[in-house]
Amino acid sequence: MAAFASFHAEAGRKVVLITSGGTKVPLESRTVRFLDNFSSGRRGASSAEYFIDSGYAVIFLHRHRSLYPYTRMFLTINMLDALEFQGGGAPGNTGEVVVNQQVLPNIAKVLKRYEEVKKSRLLLPIEFSTLSEYLHLLKAAAQALSKIGSKAMFYLAAAVSDFYIPASEMPEHKIQSSNGPLQLSMKMVPKILSPLVKEWAPQAFVISFKLETDASILLDKARRALDTYRHQAVVANVLDSRRGYVVVVTLETQAELILTEEDVKNEVEIEERIVIGTDSCYSDPKSSAYQRHIP
Numbered sequence: 001m002a003a004f005a006s007f008h009a010e011a012g013r014k015v016v017l018i019t020s021g022g023t024k025v026p027l028e029s030r031t032v033r034f035l036d037n038f039s040s041g042r043r044g045a046s047s048a049e050y051f052i053d054s055g056y057a058v059i060f061l062h063r064h065r066s067l068y069p070y071t072r073m074f075l076t077i078n079m080l081d082a083l084e085f086q087g088g089g090a091p092g093n094t095g096e097v098v099v100n101q102q103v104l105p106n107i108a109k110v111l112k113r114y115e116e117v118k119k120s121r122l123l124l125p126i127e128f129s130t131l132s133e134y135l136h137l138l139k140a141a142a143q144a145l146s147k148i149g150s151k152a153m154f155y156l157a158a159a160v161s162d163f164y165i166p167a168s169e170m171p172e173h174k175i176q177s178s179n180g181p182l183q184l185s186m187k188m189v190p191k192i193l194s195p196l197v198k199e200w201a202p203q204a205f206v207i208s209f210k211l212e213t214d215a216s217i218l219l220d221k222a223r224r225a226l227d228t229y230r231h232q233a234v235v236a237n238v239l240d241s242r243r244g245y246v247v248v249v250t251l252e253t254q255a256e257l258i259l260t261e262e263d264v265k266n267e268v269e270i271e272e273r274i275v276i277g278t279d280s281c282y283s284d285p286k287s288s289a290y291q292r293h294i295p
């Protein structure tokens, strides 16, 4: 991560670390069961594409098997339905496999872009599964990115568990249902934003996310996070409307980003708006990107 960051910073590029997907919290040391959450990783994966389009190099710290930039568009398709086997009748002729572009719409365009990105080494994927892997890798990433100072951005879209069972309190073997109903006591996960902003990467531009299911407490929680951690922005969203509506809160401003029906028809994604606004705000803090106040 440090080599990737220095390589791109020396080439004059900004580097963003995107966290994406949910975390897994094991209930047993030889894990059979774990607690998880809803996050698909779509926010992180699509934002990675828009950041690359805006000239950034991206470290993509994502949950194993969550959505991934570029391939995310084809995840619901059975690969074997998209391929056709041709020829192969004669002995020694292994035939050819061709892509059915009707089953994989836009595949040529997406593949071309993916190859360009790979060739330019603009995307560094790093995987985590458990909460402890996430915490360890985020700290390592922050320390690697601190070397490029204000050229680094953190875009923390992952849905990280707030609760865990410490290794010392975890049963080694599978919890037995014959012991009756299960009662769990979980410890609080330390809030990582505090050391990230204050110690690990104090010069970086940090955007956190806040998700609630109760819209009436969302903005208050977002503002409280900014007051507590003093980072640059919080993207606030509600579970059910998160694909079409977010509020970006900074210390001085608050702006709604909304997709209209027309946007949805044209397949515009809200992440494009979030990334464009974030980039303007980062490149020029006085920019009007997030200046629209809500009364």
Ligand code: PMT
Residues within 6 Å of the ligand: 019, 021, 038, 039, 040, 041, 042, 043, 044, 156, 157, 158, 159, 160, 161, 162, 189, 190, 191, 192, 193, 207, 208, 209, 210, 211, 212, 237, 242
């Ligand atoms: O993946 P999708 O299905 O597309 O959904 C996207 C999303 C809803 C998950 C995303 O938009 C989002 O809101 N992510 C943050 C969820 C949340 O409420 O996080 P939080 O309140 O637990 O944490 C606040 C911030 O600190 C988050 O940016 C989180 O990534 C970060 N955090 C939290 C705890 C912790 N120990 N470490 C952290 O880095």
